[in-house]
Amino acid sequence: IKNEMIIGGSVPLSTFIKVLKDASDLDGFAYSSALADHLQKVANLAVRNTGSVAGNLMLKHRHPEFPSDLFVILEAVGALVKIVSGNGDCKALTLAMFLAEDMKKKIIASIILPKLSNAQTYIRTYKVTPRAVNSHAYVNAAFHFTKDDNNAMTARIVFGGISASFNRATKTEEFFLGKNAADPNVLIEGLKILNNEVRLSVTTSPIETSAEYRVSLAVSLLYKFFLYFYPGKLDEKLQSGGSILQRGVSTAVHEFNPSTEEFPIGKPIPKLEGRAQAAGESQFISDIPALPTQLYGAIVVTECGPAKLAEIDPREALEIEGVIRFLTAKDIPGMNAFHSSIHTPFAVEEEQIFADSEILYAGQPVGLIVATSQMIANRAAKHVKISYADVRKPILTPEEACEHPERVFLNEYFGPIEQYSMGNYEESLKKAEKVIKGQWNMGGQFHFTMETHSVLCVPNEDGMDAYVSTQDIDLNQIAIARAIGLNVNRINMQIRRVGGSFGHKQSRSAMPASACAVAAYLLNVPVSIHMDLYSMWEAFGGRQPYHVKYEVGITKDGKMIAAKVDFYNDTGCDKNEAASFQAALQFYNCYDAEAYKITPYVVLTDTPSTTWMRAPGSECGIAMSEIIMDHIASELGLDPFNVRLKNVRTHGSPGHRQLPWDGENFQKLIDKLRVSSNYDERKLRIRKFNEENRWKKCGISFDLMGYVMDSSWCKYNVIVSIYRNDGTVAIAHGGIEVGQGINTKVAQVAAKELGISVDMISVKPTNSLTNPNSAPTGGSTTSDANCWAIAEACKELMSRLNPIKQKLGKGANWIQLVSQAYNDNVDLCARKYFNGNVDVKHHFYVIAGIVSEVEVDVLTGERQVTRVDICEDAGRSISPKIDLCQIEGALVMGLGMYLTEIVKRDPNSGKLLTNGSWEYKPPTALDIPIDFRISLYDNPNNTAGVMRSKAVGEPPLCLSVSVLNALRHAISSARKDAGIEKWFQFDSPATVEQVQQLCHSSIAQFRFA
Incomplete structure (x- = not known):
């Protein structure tokens, strides 16, 4: 490093980061610190340790639409790429010239970074992503401005994520050349020019965020830069807009009262398998050593639907070395169904192992490739050609399905509809002083398990040994037996552990299990299937999405008199496992009204059959009650927490279905959490912060839960x-x-x-x-x-x-x-x-409270959960540490559902677009609450539940709606500053895009003084 910095093309990104940090103290290279900070947001440490500078740039060269962070920041500082060809020719190209260069028989030898004046150079880089780390950018940007003693400017404005061809905002750069940086009108005019320039270039596709958002984001990022760059006196309310969200190191507090009366019950001991799992020594199904003659299967899925199956041509796949056979529906010796009323009471329709004529959705399994290795099977599965007939445009959301009456059904599978209502709604509504109405959409969520669906089937002398990664031995045993035409007693099932499930491996596991068993039975050899993430998500549905409509009668002081709620539950292509009955039950939550009219519906879409996922139905029911409390408060101008207290069920009053309600302990729990979370003081501090800041906002929400637990089915x-x-x-x-x-x-x-x-x-x-x-x-x-x-x-x-x-x-x-x-x-x-019907008190309430605090960058839509306090009644906990960690995990899974995990499908084919970790983003360690405090409410006198303990696996997930409500309060403050104060529909997931768009920031609001 002298007059320039030269970095070898094969240098790993992590090494490049270190070089940049070291160089930041040298004259002319102070800017390298900003580049280093940006590169630390690329992928993750393991990728940065392996991936090279040249590799990243070649990825951009081959895929111009790729929003390469490295390309953006190098182009902003005017770096050069040194190219060496096979004959030894060498030349240095700008980044733009490099993209147009034919790289055949050429390599990137090095990158050359120039020396820039520290005094006159202003460089900032930005990356807006769906989650904190390990994500490609929605839009990334780097701005390199200079100004002389007279504030005359030059500019390099670089973006990624706008389109494959748009990298530099050259028209905007030309406008700024020589203009006065101290003139706010010049800066605003430049933003308008950028808005037009980006709008003409932005592209759209079903997988991308909207063009409107990316245009708005590009302009907002340049305005954010100007809040740092502007040489004049800046309004104090605007200053925080010039910085990005800063995250500290996460901390956690666990509070519980260990029991000593019945040791070791109540002792916080580590999980028995914890050390073996941490060391990688625990055996899962795919860790079982391969048996002699063992083969491997890969499921073949459709590319579109609904349609008719015209033809399947496996010839190209069968020509691949190592491929043994291709199986379809006609090869199944027994019943071509893995899920029906024969298998389980939760199924009302038959689901086929392999589609034989009618394709219900894109991703439906139609066959199985069997090969000598899993890798060969997976590759061959992609070479099976499927022909379609009568292809129809799919219906993909519950809101769309509601427009087609033939797709809407009452959910009467778990009893009469009347059981979900109480009192006379129409008569009680007449007493209301005000009526509010609204809608809400809750998106789906995938099961991102560490172990995908895995099966090993081994034929034996009188039947078959089956090792299935499942939550339900009984259903899978029956499915395998029916598929191969044997009695159930000839199928031997054994499961030591499952690598995560959350509901996905209850009925869905029976499909690969049945397919694997058919292959093992027909070929009379051991066969295993280990599905990859792509085919698993394409073939199987996840959490059930909901469309909800509500009408609530209230008094002027916020008391709920009557509530009418319709839950439209998207169960995919069939009516199986419809959880809207649970949404209807749990909607009552901890609140009380004179009358309820709750109706659970099932709606059919042209998507995979959805299934259970942690707190199915309950998550929507409790969320809806909490959202309505916020709506009441917003409509009347009241404090949301006070509205909740106004409506909480009183001590001694029976809950839904006459369940005993312990209002005394619930009030104690609320009071304890109110004090321990310092809620009142924080609420005032946040109100003051929001009044003093235009472009950063905070929100806080105190939410409550009364979750009905039922073990009667056990x-x-x-x-x-x-x-x-x-x-x-x-x-x-x-x-x-x-x-x-x-x-x-x-x-x-x-x-x-x-x-x-x-x-x-x-x-x-x-x-x-x-x-x-x-x-x-x-x-x-x-x-x-x-x-x-x-x-x-x-x-x-x-x-x-x-x-x-x-x-x-x-x-x-x-x-x-x-x-x-x-x-x-x-x-x-x-x-x-x-x-469960006779051995314990199988119906009882799990009570809890949560206080959530968030911070939002209004200009970008980025947000972080700054603090969460939870207090939950676990009764007399059998193993407190396990229960506390279950609460943590449930809350974080809920954060994914409400914030980052969005399911997208192609609107024309129905094909899943978010079918892997590149586009689907569950929370990471940097997305969890920065300050995470959980306490178990001390309730040793609890008499309900098993051994006086209460469940903690699913109920706390329902608390995560509190983060959505806290976000709403932060967004409401931004909207108020923008002159918009009315209630707004806030669907989940609340992505970065949705948050920014709801804040309604625009050039008209951008100012400096």
Whole structure:
């Protein structure tokens, strides 16, 4: 580094960042610090350690539409690219010339960065993304301005994300040349020119953010730069607009009252499998060593729908070396269905393993490639040619489906519609002093599990051994048996653990399981399937989207008198697993009105059948009640928290279905959270901040929850065996370890009941022999239900051991007791069955409160969750650390649903566009709350639930709507500054684009003084 900085083309980005940071202290290279900061937003550390400077630029060269951060910042500073050809010729090109260069038989040798005057140079770079890190930009920009002693300007204005051909705003640059930087009118006029220049160049596609947003964002970014660059006196209210959101290091607080009465119940011990999983030593299905003659399958899916299946031509795929066979519906020896009323009561329509004539949606499976490796199978699956007939334009959203009456049905699958309503709505509405109406759309969400659908099927002498990554052994066992035409007792299922599920591996896992079983059965060899993310998301639906309409009668002081809500539940191409009944039940939440008219509907779209996902239906029902509370407050000009308190169900008043309501404890929980979160003081501070800042806004929301828990559907078998030699204990239970810590909880319960340490207990894989006919693992009740059954089995064993214990006297230890029991012919094995209808109080409330605070950059739409405080009643927690971490995980999953995870499909073909991690963005470690505080409400006298504990898996996800409401308050402040104060519909997910567009910032509002 002398008069210029030369960086080798093969230098990794992480090394380039270090060089830039080191160079920032040198004369003429102060700007390199800004470049280094920007490059740290590229991808992630692992990619930056591997990816090179030349590699990134060649990606831009090959794909001009790629919004390369490296290209943008290098072009802004006037860097050159040194190209060397195969014959040794060498030349230095500008970045623009490089894009037009034929790079055949040429390489990028180096990048040359110029020396720039520190005193006269102003460089800022920006990157606006769907989440904090590991994302390509919606729009990225770099601005390089200079001004002399007379404030005469030069400008280089570079953008990415506008179009494949637009990189420099040359017309805007020409306008600024020689103009006075201190003249606000000049700067505003330049913004108008940029607006027109970008608008003429921006392109649109279904996967991109809207052209309107990207134009607005480009102009807003230049205005943000001007707030830093402007040499005149800047209005203090505008100053914060010149900076980007700054995130500190995340911190967390866990608060609970450990129980010592029934040790080790209540002890915060680590998850039993935690260390093995962290070390990568835990075995999942694809870790099972390959068996001799084992083959591999890949599912072939359609590219469009709805349509008719005209022809499938696998010849090109079958010519690939290693491909053994292609299977379709006609090859299935048994029933071509993996999900129907035969398999489970949650299905009302039959779902085919492979489509045989009618294609219902883009992504529907039509066949299976079988090959000698998973890689070959995956590649060959893409070479199967599918012909279509009668292709129709798809209906893709519940709002669209509502316009077609033939697609709308009442959700009567779980009982009569009348059960969801209460009182006489029409009569009660007459008493209302005001009526508010509104709509809301809740988008879908994909199951981003660490382990995709995985299956291994091994034929044996009397049937088949099946290892399936599933939450539901029973359903999958039946599906496999029906598909290959065998009795259920000839299918042996075993599952040690599942690498994440959240509902996706209940019924959806039966499709790859059935397909795999068919291949193994027909070829009489072991076959495995490990689906890739792309085909899994294309073939299967995720969280069910909703369209909701509401009408609420209220008094002038904010009391809800009557509520009418219609939930339109998008179940995809069939009516299976419709969760709108749960939305209708949970809408009652913790609030009280004189009358309710709640109607759950099912609407059909031309998309994959949607399925359960953590808190299905409940998330929409509780969110809707909280949104209505905010709407009431907005309409009447009242404080939203006070409106909630006005409507909270009073102590002793029965909840929906006459459930007992503990209003006294709920009020104590609210009071505790109000104090611990410092809510009142923070609310005042935020109000003051918003009054003093035009382009940064904060919002805070205090939301409440009364979640109805139901374990009546649970049915689980457990077995506890004690071994005579050393007194150790083995447990097999009917639940499945999916990461929720069920094995840890049952071990703690068994240790307590038997009076031994947890390390003497081993939890065995769940299987279809010891745990037959078990209900699926889900609904937040499985852990507690199996804990109850384990406790009862252990009590039965102790009832057998106690007489011997008395005979041996106090000096006998556990091993001596067990050995003597064996010698006395005592059965050291006990089995127990949990029946949720009779064994516990299966209906009860989980109560909780949450305070969420957010910060919003009004100019870009970027936002961050600055703090979250949660207080939840978990009853008497069996394993507090596990429960606290479940609350954390649920809240973060909810943040993805409400903020970053958007599902997009091609409007013409219906094909999924967000089918991988490039476009689909769940939260990262830099998207979680910066300050994250969770406490378990101390309620030791709780009598509901299993062993007096309350579920924590699903309810806390419903609290995440609080972040959406906090965002609304921040946006409302920005809209008020823009002269807009009316209530607005705020659909989820609240993407960066939606937030910025709702703030209604425009050039007309851009000023400097």
